[in-house]
Amino acid sequence: MTALEAVSDRPAAAGQATRDEALARDVVEGLTRSPKRLAAKYLYDALGSHLFEAICELPWYPITRGERALLTRERDAILARLDDPATLVELGGGNGEKLAILTAGLAAQDRAATVHLIDISETALARAGRTLARHSSIAVRGHRGSYADGLRAAVAELQPGRSAMVLFLGSNIGNLAPSEADRFLADVGAALRPGDSLLLGTDLVKPEQELMLAYDDPLGVTAAFNRNLLVRLNRELDADFEIEQFAHRVVWNAQESRVESYLVSQAEQTVCLPGADHCIRFAEGETIWTESSHKYRPDDVVDMAARAGFAYGAQWIEPAAAFALTLFDAP
Numbered sequence: 001m002t003a004l005e006a007v008s009d010r011p012a013a014a015g016q017a018t019r020d021e022a023l024a025r026d027v028v029e030g031l032t033r034s035p036k037r038l039a040a041k042y043l044y045d046a047l048g049s050h051l052f053e054a055i056c057e058l059p060w061y062p063i064t065r066g067e068r069a070l071l072t073r074e075r076d077a078i079l080a081r082l083d084d085p086a087t088l089v090e091l092g093g094g095n096g097e098k099l100a101i102l103t104a105g106l107a108a109q110d111r112a113a114t115v116h117l118i119d120i121s122e123t124a125l126a127r128a129g130r131t132l133a134r135h136s137s138i139a140v141r142g143h144r145g146s147y148a149d150g151l152r153a154a155v156a157e158l159q160p161g162r163s164a165m166v167l168f169l170g171s172n173i174g175n176l177a178p179s180e181a182d183r184f185l186a187d188v189g190a191a192l193r194p195g196d197s198l199l200l201g202t203d204l205v206k207p208e209q210e211l212m213l214a215y216d217d218p219l220g221v222t223a224a225f226n227r228n229l230l231v232r233l234n235r236e237l238d239a240d241f242e243i244e245q246f247a248h249r250v251v252w253n254a255q256e257s258r259v260e261s262y263l264v265s266q267a268e269q270t271v272c273l274p275g276a277d278h279c280i281r282f283a284e285g286e287t288i289w290t291e292s293s294h295k296y297r298p299d300d301v302v303d304m305a306a307r308a309g310f311a312y313g314a315q316w317i318e319p320a321a322a323f324a325l326t327l328f329d330a331p
């Protein structure tokens with residue numbers, strides 16, 4: 001694979017003063033590595049968030065159906081863990097429809113709640129806000145930003161003496177490398193207080209063919225979701241990626257128990273990103289690693305949270321989708 005060549009130290013052009021410095025920095029860092037990579041969080045611009053919603057509706061993507069079924073089936077057991085009024089904090093909740101299963105249950109029981117939504121995507125936050133505003137007894141607080149920044153902002157608003165439940169659903173944790181997941185859970189544990197809880201949704205290991213279809217579907221929606229990252233870089237960093245020159249590829253890495261998503265350069269080419277002051281050379285067949293989706297065994301989930309000091313509460317499994325919801329008490 002070819003290394004990346006940084007070729008320009010031109011200053012930002014006029015009008016670019018408001019460019020996303022973090023995006024520019026991360027993209028340069030990721031595309032000048034060998035092998036190249038881009039952070040999965042950048043998949044979620046407005047179109048990316050809409051495409052992810054479409055993925056959730058695909059017959060080949062079992063995660064959403066399985067988790068919705070579990071939340072519906074176990075709703076009362078989960079709601080019984082909440083204070084009155086209830087406090088829920090969801091990290092990376094997307095369109096808010098899963099959380100809405102719980103808030104509808106609270107409203108049906110005439111219980112009030114405050115929900116804190118943390119998401120890097122403005123589009124997802126706006127969608128979730130609308131979804132959750134259906135019940136006047138549910139107050140919604142949105143925190144746009146990374147998991148860490150959003151959690152800090154939400155925790156600062158928690159009422160003393162009233163417990164909170166943090167939700168991390170959709171197997172979002174699977175996008176983190178094992179060491180990142182350990183650090184993430186330790187940070188969540190450190191932010192919570194005794195009496196608080198964590199509800200963690202995790203996708204379980206399943207046959208390779210099912211995983212391949214979930215991440216590379218026959219309609220090409222997952223491919224569009226992945227390739228849209230380049231559309232975003234063209235728009236936000238004024239880049240000149242030729243989208244059709246990058247193919248979507250998915251690999252099951254059995255040893256690491258993860259699906260890896262790549263964009264594969266279809267030709268030798270050079271792409272310039274004036275908004276990041278760099279041009280990047282690609283060899284034919286060279287990859288950009290854009291996402292990992294780790295798959296777990298039920299015990300892995302319990303062990304992972306235990307390393308961060310969380311105490312096991314309950315675990316529910318949906319066998320058809322091979323998906324687990326696990327409830328923990330905060331350290």
Ligand SMILES: C[S@@+](CC[C@H](N)C(=O)[O-])C[C@H]1O[C@@H](n2cnc3c(N)ncnc32)[C@H](O)[C@@H]1O
Pocket residue numbers: 040041044049052056064091092093094095098118119120121124145146147148168169170171172
């Ligand atoms: C895979 S989607 C899952 C959405 C939802 N949890 C579900 O199960 O349908 C991930 C969500 O987390 C958000 N997200 C991804 N990385 C993030 C990060 N580092 N900080 C905050 N939000 C993030 C995305 O914008 C998106 O809404």
